[in-house]
Amino acid sequence: MASAEARQRASVQPRLVLERISKRFGNKRANDRISLEVRPGEIHALLGENGAGKSTLMKVLYGVHAPDGGRILWQGREVSIPGPGAARQLGIGMVFQHFCLIERLNVQDNLRLALPELTEGEIQRRFERLGERLQLKASLRARVSGLSAGERQRVEILRCLMADVALLILDEPTSVLTPPEATALMRGLKRLAQDGCSILFISHKLAEVERLCDRATVLRGGKWVGTVPLAETSRAELVAMMIGKTLASLPARPRAPAGETLLEARFGKCGRLKRAEFSLSGGEIVGIGGVAGSGEQELLQLISGERRGAAHRLVFFGQEIGAAPVQRRRALGIRSLPLDRIGQGAVPSLSLAENFLLTHHGWGAWIDGPWVNWAEVGARAEQALAGYDIQAASSATPAGELSGGNLQRFLVARELLGEPRLLACHNPTWGVDPAAKSRIHEGLLNACAAGAAVLLLSEDIDELFSLCDRLGALCNGHLSPVLPKAEVTPEIMGHWMTGHGDP
Amino acid sequence: MDIHLAADLLHAALRAGTPLALCALGVLVAERAGVLNLGQEGIMLMGAVTGFAISLETGSHAAGALAAIAVGALMGALFVLLTLPLRANPVASGLALAVFGSGLCAFVGSGYVGSSLQGIAVAAIPWLSELPLVGKALFAQDPLLYAAWALALGIGLTLHRTRFGLVLSAVGEDPEVAHRLGVRVLPMRAAMACLGAALTGLGGAYLSLAYTPLWTEDMTSGRGWIALAMVVLAGWRTGSVLLASYLFGFFSILNLLMQDMGWSVSPNLLSMTPYVLCLAALIALSSQGRFSDRRAPGALGQNFHKEG
Numbered sequence: 001m002a003s004a005e006a007r008q009r010a011s012v013q014p015r016l017v018l019e020r021i022s023k024r025f026g027n028k029r030a031n032d033r034i035s036l037e038v039r040p041g042e043i044h045a046l047l048g049e050n051g052a053g054k055s056t057l058m059k060v061l062y063g064v065h066a067p068d069g070g071r072i073l074w075q076g077r078e079v080s081i082p083g084p085g086a087a088r089q090l091g092i093g094m095v096f097q098h099f100c101l102i103e104r105l106n107v108q109d110n111l112r113l114a115l116p117e118l119t120e121g122e123i124q125r126r127f128e129r130l131g132e133r134l135q136l137k138a139s140l141r142a143r144v145s146g147l148s149a150g151e152r153q154r155v156e157i158l159r160c161l162m163a164d165v166a167l168l169i170l171d172e173p174t175s176v177l178t179p180p181e182a183t184a185l186m187r188g189l190k191r192l193a194q195d196g197c198s199i200l201f202i203s204h205k206l207a208e209v210e211r212l213c214d215r216a217t218v219l220r221g222g223k224w225v226g227t228v229p230l231a232e233t234s235r236a237e238l239v240a241m242m243i244g245k246t247l248a249s250l251p252a253r254p255r256a257p258a259g260e261t262l263l264e265a266r267f268g269k270c271g272r273l274k275r276a277e278f279s280l281s282g283g284e285i286v287g288i289g290g291v292a293g294s295g296e297q298e299l300l301q302l303i304s305g306e307r308r309g310a311a312h313r314l315v316f317f318g319q320e321i322g323a324a325p326v327q328r329r330r331a332l333g334i335r336s337l338p339l340d341r342i343g344q345g346a347v348p349s350l351s352l353a354e355n356f357l358l359t360h361h362g363w364g365a366w367i368d369g370p371w372v373n374w375a376e377v378g379a380r381a382e383q384a385l386a387g388y389d390i391q392a393a394s395s396a397t398p399a400g401e402l403s404g405g406n407l408q409r410f411l412v413a414r415e416l417l418g419e420p421r422l423l424a425c426h427n428p429t430w431g432v433d434p435a436a437k438s439r440i441h442e443g444l445l446n447a448c449a450a451g452a453a454v455l456l457l458s459e460d461i462d463e464l465f466s467l468c469d470r471l472g473a474l475c476n477g478h479l480s481p482v483l484p485k486a487e488v489t490p491e492i493m494g495h496w497m498t499g500h501g502d503p
Numbered sequence: 504m505d506i507h508l509a510a511d512l513l514h515a516a517l518r519a520g521t522p523l524a525l526c527a528l529g530v531l532v533a534e535r536a537g538v539l540n541l542g543q544e545g546i547m548l549m550g551a552v553t554g555f556a557i558s559l560e561t562g563s564h565a566a567g568a569l570a571a572i573a574v575g576a577l578m579g580a581l582f583v584l585l586t587l588p589l590r591a592n593p594v595a596s597g598l599a600l601a602v603f604g605s606g607l608c609a610f611v612g613s614g615y616v617g618s619s620l621q622g623i624a625v626a627a628i629p630w631l632s633e634l635p636l637v638g639k640a641l642f643a644q645d646p647l648l649y650a651a652w653a654l655a656l657g658i659g660l661t662l663h664r665t666r667f668g669l670v671l672s673a674v675g676e677d678p679e680v681a682h683r684l685g686v687r688v689l690p691m692r693a694a695m696a697c698l699g700a701a702l703t704g705l706g707g708a709y710l711s712l713a714y715t716p717l718w719t720e721d722m723t724s725g726r727g728w729i730a731l732a733m734v735v736l737a738g739w740r741t742g743s744v745l746l747a748s749y750l751f752g753f754f755s756i757l758n759l760l761m762q763d764m765g766w767s768v769s770p771n772l773l774s775m776t777p778y779v780l781c782l783a784a785l786i787a788l789s790s791q792g793r794f795s796d797r798r799a800p801g802a803l804g805q806n807f808h809k810e811g
Contacts (some may be wrong), residue, residue: 055637064683083685084683084685088685100680100683101680102673102680103677103801104676104801105673111680112666112669113670113673113684114685116666301751452653454642460692
């Protein structure tokens, strides 16, 4: 049939071939002779840990970086891609993880900017037709700054499709979506592939890759590890290819008897948060789901003490601390991990030791009256590095030089060294590779086993269900009831996150 | 006030505002592309002295004006050289350019101090210039002023209505995104920096060729600086920038009128009034809610370097 025919043609000529692509930054080999082949109508996954070279390879393909060596064959012809414009002319479209939209312009202007060859009328027509297929309800006149992450992403995909792409590159596309949105996206992508569009899909979420993709190419440390058909490869094999060893499964968690109630919170209106009421007990992990911008940042800040006010009640160990500043809350054992690692979690230009001190400057063996004992601080930071297998030269390395996964491990280690009684964290494993992710989960579980309460704000449904004892979700600033995991299904979570009433 | 005085006042105000309007338009096009060049005062002075000297030597106003445009563009190219390939800090480079321009202008102009020149003649448009009140103000001006208005109209339409204007604001808002969309950011910025400086140079030439065709040192008396402030307060909108420039022109003529009427206030204080009044009016306007959206281009004054 049609697909068999397509496959036959595919065996004759792949749409894209990358041959022994190399790219060096200084002494670092970001890509070392990587080869990759994508067939027409194929959904091809690109897998690898952070720093494996996926982004670099895609940037070479999209003309952002010039390769140091290797060849690019497009439809069987050797091409050079000096810039993104050239890539798009060939029919290669890319949706970046950081959106490529100008926030202050409206949707129409953003489309016009990238599609000079289309007339206003043509843009209008294609937008309406494709918008319906992708279920994008935003109007052409809407300003991008007012759109949700999911809507922005669909605007970007739509923009690629409007330019008649033959290869669509998606960099971690589902990391900003709710489960129903992600499902809808994958349905849309499958339909695109059936129409003959090739898709290169970069993701950390193996479940997603297995469901969507035909084949996967795995990179590790800048090198090609293998290309495998997903139908014949188990998840364990994939993980082993990605990290070079098999991953220990999560330690069986001793179910601590629910401890006493540590914290009772009743928050009123604060930024995008409208109302949230919940309690936390020692030894439990409570998960809160929700798409970005539904009030989860404010919730974290209200607990950490960055935001406070008379409208918010927070009782910790029977003590009203709603007005207490950050430093006092830390002294009581409340610690937090913000979403934004660089900027809120760490200062990139400061060393790891200095970053360690940033949340430990109140007291400790390294504080002697007004003096800081830097040797001690350095030793503690080294301890964090060793305990979490963090790849950094020393505690004097600037935080900004660590990859995302390594930095996040360091931040988790830093907060856990403070022996928190309550740890609130926001998307702690966002964008980190499986090895780092399992290490971070282990750290959270250990803290929990030691009697601490953990509040996990996450957009990753799998993570919430695998770690948490009780679950809830935020939607438009309202917190759903927080129920034991046994009473919550992913469907219920989806309903909570999208605000379609309580089922 | 009788109608003749009002017509004269309007006529003079439009002439007084035009050098500032040209300079502010120059600032506007550069800043919309994200280029922050604080050297306007120096560029304007260089334009003024070049225009004056060339006109005096050749006897041609057109040659003077063209030379001023060329020198302005050259100063812009110097700024581009410093900030783009050499990656110097744009604020420091701009300030250096302002000081450099003033110094060079004083040096070049020292021989001309006190000499005067036949100003550009008025080219009255028949019939229209006979209209009461506005006739003289709008239709009995010199050709350079008409050219300035034509430029303003062209710039306004280009910035706000064309694809080129859209690309330009993309470069100014988010060069990273613009680059990824295939816009050639650096050439665009370089071109706008030069075009902007050329307009500023022409503004200087209007001052020395038409408005006060008599060479004195420090002719611009701070107009380059005020233009920078005006563009900010006018929210980077062509219409508001022009309105503000001519408001300034009006206040500076009013100030001359008050000096004539023998107000017993120090002339130094009086000559300050156009600056103060113009800025006060703009601040009053920009503090209103409907202007709150008008913030600076997202990447104004930030260097952009293509990665890789």
